[in-house]
Amino acid sequence: MSNLNIYKRQGFGEKSGFKGKSALLMVDFVNGFCDPEYYGGGNIIDAIKRTRILLQTARELKIPIAHTRVVYESDGSNKGIFCEKVPGLERLTENAYISQIVDDLTPEPNEYVVRKTQASAFFGTGLVSWLIARNIETLVITGCTTSGCVRASVVDSMSYNYRTIVVTDCVGDRAIGPHEANLFDMQQKYADLYSADEVISKLKEQNPKVLSGKQ
Amino acid sequence: MSNLNIYKRQGFGEKSGFKGKSALLMVDFVNGFCDPEYYGGGNIIDAIKRTRILLQTARELKIPIAHTRVVYESDGSNKGIFCEKVPGLERLTENAYISQIVDDLTPEPNEYVVRKTQASAFFGTGLVSWLIARNIETLVITGCTTSGCVRASVVDSMSYNYRTIVVTDCVGDRAIGPHEANLFDMQQKYADLYSADEVISKLKEQNPKVLSGKQ
Amino acid sequence: MSNLNIYKRQGFGEKSGFKGKSALLMVDFVNGFCDPEYYGGGNIIDAIKRTRILLQTARELKIPIAHTRVVYESDGSNKGIFCEKVPGLERLTENAYISQIVDDLTPEPNEYVVRKTQASAFFGTGLVSWLIARNIETLVITGCTTSGCVRASVVDSMSYNYRTIVVTDCVGDRAIGPHEANLFDMQQKYADLYSADEVISKLKEQNPKVLSGKQ
Amino acid sequence: MSNLNIYKRQGFGEKSGFKGKSALLMVDFVNGFCDPEYYGGGNIIDAIKRTRILLQTARELKIPIAHTRVVYESDGSNKGIFCEKVPGLERLTENAYISQIVDDLTPEPNEYVVRKTQASAFFGTGLVSWLIARNIETLVITGCTTSGCVRASVVDSMSYNYRTIVVTDCVGDRAIGPHEANLFDMQQKYADLYSADEVISKLKEQNPKVLSGKQ
Numbered sequence: 001m002s003n004l005n006i007y008k009r010q011g012f013g014e015k016s017g018f019k020g021k022s023a024l025l026m027v028d029f030v031n032g033f034c035d036p037e038y039y040g041g042g043n044i045i046d047a048i049k050r051t052r053i054l055l056q057t058a059r060e061l062k063i064p065i066a067h068t069r070v071v072y073e074s075d076g077s078n079k080g081i082f083c084e085k086v087p088g089l090e091r092l093t094e095n096a097y098i099s100q101i102v103d104d105l106t107p108e109p110n111e112y113v114v115r116k117t118q119a120s121a122f123f124g125t126g127l128v129s130w131l132i133a134r135n136i137e138t139l140v141i142t143g144c145t146t147s148g149c150v151r152a153s154v155v156d157s158m159s160y161n162y163r164t165i166v167v168t169d170c171v172g173d174r175a176i177g178p179h180e181a182n183l184f185d186m187q188q189k190y191a192d193l194y195s196a197d198e199v200i201s202k203l204k205e206q207n208p209k210v211l212s213g214k215q
Numbered sequence: 216m217s218n219l220n221i222y223k224r225q226g227f228g229e230k231s232g233f234k235g236k237s238a239l240l241m242v243d244f245v246n247g248f249c250d251p252e253y254y255g256g257g258n259i260i261d262a263i264k265r266t267r268i269l270l271q272t273a274r275e276l277k278i279p280i281a282h283t284r285v286v287y288e289s290d291g292s293n294k295g296i297f298c299e300k301v302p303g304l305e306r307l308t309e310n311a312y313i314s315q316i317v318d319d320l321t322p323e324p325n326e327y328v329v330r331k332t333q334a335s336a337f338f339g340t341g342l343v344s345w346l347i348a349r350n351i352e353t354l355v356i357t358g359c360t361t362s363g364c365v366r367a368s369v370v371d372s373m374s375y376n377y378r379t380i381v382v383t384d385c386v387g388d389r390a391i392g393p394h395e396a397n398l399f400d401m402q403q404k405y406a407d408l409y410s411a412d413e414v415i416s417k418l419k420e421q422n423p424k425v426l427s428g429k430q
Numbered sequence: 431m432s433n434l435n436i437y438k439r440q441g442f443g444e445k446s447g448f449k450g451k452s453a454l455l456m457v458d459f460v461n462g463f464c465d466p467e468y469y470g471g472g473n474i475i476d477a478i479k480r481t482r483i484l485l486q487t488a489r490e491l492k493i494p495i496a497h498t499r500v501v502y503e504s505d506g507s508n509k510g511i512f513c514e515k516v517p518g519l520e521r522l523t524e525n526a527y528i529s530q531i532v533d534d535l536t537p538e539p540n541e542y543v544v545r546k547t548q549a550s551a552f553f554g555t556g557l558v559s560w561l562i563a564r565n566i567e568t569l570v571i572t573g574c575t576t577s578g579c580v581r582a583s584v585v586d587s588m589s590y591n592y593r594t595i596v597v598t599d600c601v602g603d604r605a606i607g608p609h610e611a612n613l614f615d616m617q618q619k620y621a622d623l624y625s626a627d628e629v630i631s632k633l634k635e636q637n638p639k640v641l642s643g644k645q
Numbered sequence: 646m647s648n649l650n651i652y653k654r655q656g657f658g659e660k661s662g663f664k665g666k667s668a669l670l671m672v673d674f675v676n677g678f679c680d681p682e683y684y685g686g687g688n689i690i691d692a693i694k695r696t697r698i699l700l701q702t703a704r705e706l707k708i709p710i711a712h713t714r715v716v717y718e719s720d721g722s723n724k725g726i727f728c729e730k731v732p733g734l735e736r737l738t739e740n741a742y743i744s745q746i747v748d749d750l751t752p753e754p755n756e757y758v759v760r761k762t763q764a765s766a767f768f769g770t771g772l773v774s775w776l777i778a779r780n781i782e783t784l785v786i787t788g789c790t791t792s793g794c795v796r797a798s799v800v801d802s803m804s805y806n807y808r809t810i811v812v813t814d815c816v817g818d819r820a821i822g823p824h825e826a827n828l829f830d831m832q833q834k835y836a837d838l839y840s841a842d843e844v845i846s847k848l849k850e851q852n853p854k855v856l857s858g859k860q
Contacts, residue, residue, distance in 0.1 A: 003390040003392050003393065006256065006257075006389055006390045007389075007390070010253065010254055010303075010389065011301055011302055011303045012300070012301050013300070013301075014299060014300055014301065014302055015299075015300075016296050016299040016300055017299075038225065039225055041221065042221075080376040081231050081373050081376050081377070081378060081379070082373060082374075082404075082405075084229060084230075084231040085227070085228070085229055085230075085231055085373070085403075085404055085405060085406075086226055086227050086228075086229065086404060087226055087229055088225075088226045118373075118374035119370055119373075119374065119404070119405070120370065120374065123371075123374045124374070147400050148400075148404060151400075152370050152374075155334055155335065155367050155370070156338070158296050158297060158300070158333075158334075159297075159333035159334065159335065159338045159339075159367075161295040161296050162296070163296060164296070174221055174222075174225065175218040175221045175222070177218050177396070178218065178396065178399065178400055181392070181393065181396035181397075181400075182396075182400070184393065185362050185363075185366075185393055185396075185397070188300075189297075189300055189301060189334070189363060190297075190300060190334070191300075
């Protein structure tokens with residue numbers, strides 16, 4: 001029996017869908033994660049290009065937008081076990097080039113830039129409070145890597161009871177095997193998978209007044 | 216280039232090791248997760264058998280022990296998005312047969328039984344407070360499923376800065392592909408992989424006085 | 431200068447108000463906290479009587495309702511520092527009379543009963559996920575004691591960005607000095623103070639359709 | 646019956662004491678909280694002076710040290726309900742004079758500076774992970790204000806199961822009534838109260854090797 005059939009037979013993989021207000025989260029699209037000399041490679045550059053289109057729509061629709069960056073103190077005072085497993089991570093400091101968000105997705109004023117030191121965008125950050133203040137029910141997630149910080153953020157998003165959307169062509173990874181394995185896991189248990197085009201259609205349906213200028 | 220080489224070249228996969236006091240966490244080894252008619256199958260039964268040996272050693276060495284169960288209220292009052300992705304989960308109630316810990320691993324008095332409703336053993340539970348009270352620095356994790364609640368618990372364990380050990384022959388999954396893909400991810404980024412035999416040796420080294428009766 | 435003037439001059443004590451959907455939280459109204467032989471006394475009995483009226487309105491208006499109880503494992507496996515500061519707390523176990531919700535406020539099916547071991551209703555519990563699933567923006571808080579578990583829950587509620595309402599005649603404490611001192615602190619920094627009558631009017635305004643049977 | 650007698654009769658106010666390794670936390674000793682034109686006044690300046698002595702001892706003893714600052718984004722992107730209750734708080738931005746730690750307590754490299762947006766030093770921050778990485782069992786807390794961010798941090802510290810020490814002459818508040826009322830609450834339920842001199846003696850007892858240069 002295939003993996004898919006095993007999961008289907010046990011009742012996994014249903015949809016949680018879109019509901020209420022949505023926000024857009026872009027995980028760790030920073031220079032160091034789109035450069036194969038650091039933590040990049042694979043399909044991450046493609047994911048950034050697709051995310052740019054989604055971001056533009058989100059801005060037009062006035063959807064709340066958050067970006068994440070991994071940022072450690074430059075004196076090493078808040079390094080932890082993550083930096084023992086992956087020693088170079090501690091170079092991702094406030095002013096380091098590799099920890100700046102990529103040019104294609106530069107945050108605009110009023111977009112929330114979450115500084116984090118762990119995999120999940122929620123762990124030790126103000127993200128859940130920010131979402132609650134905006135009355136969000138659905139969290140659309142893009143970013144990298146699929147098998148790392150995206151997966152960890154998706155699990156927490158679902159655990160807080162957000163309807164969680166992974167945008168399949170807007171998440172990327174340095175290696176394609178883990179990318180695909182994690183899309184499978186997330187779809188079965190934690191999130192719905194949609195393409196950027198599908199998400200754009202959904203968001204426009206949810207926010208017709210904004211587009212027609214009647215807000 | 217292989218997945219492993221991509222990760223190695225970027226500095227992933229170092230060891231965080233054992234340090235200080237250890238605790239043993241057994242994730243969701245309940246009847247429903249070792250029965251293929253519910254959420255079981257694959258190599259879960261084998262993982263339970265191996266965990267039994269590890270548990271016995273942990274008890275002899277007086278190592279703090281925690282078990283987890285998924286438990287929802289029987290009136291459905293705390294169902295959430297997880298139960299929309301996997302509708303049957305809500306049957307895991309306090310007194311349901313499928314949510315009882317398996318006979319081979321029945322908790323003894325003073326072992327902590329964590330009731331949870333999300334994937335991670337830490338989310339919305341008292342687990343981190345329990346570990347802090349016991350001055351733990353290393354968390355040894357077994358359970359099921361590797362690609363689900365074990366993975367989620369491992370990510371949180373590392374994020375709290377516990378040195379995290381996944382016992383490769385004491386974690387199991389309903390399907391082997393996701394089991395192996397998640398062992399790869401965890402080893403590269405969040406945890407060290409050890410066999411039960413290796414963990415038993417390490418724990419005995421750390422606790423020589425207990426074994427010789429001089430505690 | 432009076433305390434109030436010092437705070438006013440520095441810009442404290444503004445209102446955050448009601449907005450969006452409300453939920454009702456009743457903190458630790460259990461037998462042991464309304465009996466002076468255990469942890470009760472003062473104005474707690476009066477607070478329970480007033481809360482009964484508010485609860486009835488909330489039920490009529492179909493407002494989401496949560497209760498909390500302090501519940502420790504009967505084998506002591508999850509005792510912590512709180513039980514060192516207040517040793518008797520560990521007697522509040524699942525089946526103990528003193529940890530049962532008082533008869534006047536017995537939970538109905540579908541009302542969420544939060545089991546907790548710390549002061550705050552949010553710490554180590556599923557409460558924030560429950561609130562997010564119900565799209566709540568305003569949390570109305572009653573319970574006991576004002577200077578203990580109510581205060582701790584209010585601080586967390588505000589920190590998660592819920593507009594937080596303390597119902598002055600529905601919170602009580604074993605001693606009146608701490609009750610009043612904590613109402614002052616909460617009003618200045620974390621929550622708005624309203625009487626039960628005022629809250630009932632506000633909730634009816636927010637939910638006119640339910641009352642007229644048109645839901 | 647006095648407040649104290651009511652609490653004593655019900656078993657409150659026991660000691661949790663010092664145990665294991667200690668860390669020092671200094672809450673919000675920033676320029677804006679020692680200036681009565683912003684959020685200062687009362688006995689805060691005195692608390693800073695006493696804390697300077699305690700900090701010097703902690704540095705000599707190589708005890709882990711953390712400072713907190715309230716820091717909001719300058720574009721207002723992470724303002725929340727706290728800024729509705731106390732509108733001026735949003736002026737506490739990364740580079741604002743009022744959010745810099747006071748000269749007497751300037752952090753040294755390797756001391757952890759926690760940026761926070763809520764009352765508790767733990768809420769949405771990396772503090773608990775930092776403490777776990779350092780194997781801390783006892784948290785010594787100073788700062789301001791006693792009735793605000795100190796109280797909130799103390800409640801969370803105890804909830805995570807840290808033995809929590811409030812240094813009575815190293816915490817301060819803009820108004821003395823709330824200062825004293827909160828010392829009472831904390832002593833009864835969450836923390837032990839010690840003077841700076843007593844804490845210095847305790848820390849020296851715990852760390853004799855460091856002082857004698859044998860570390």
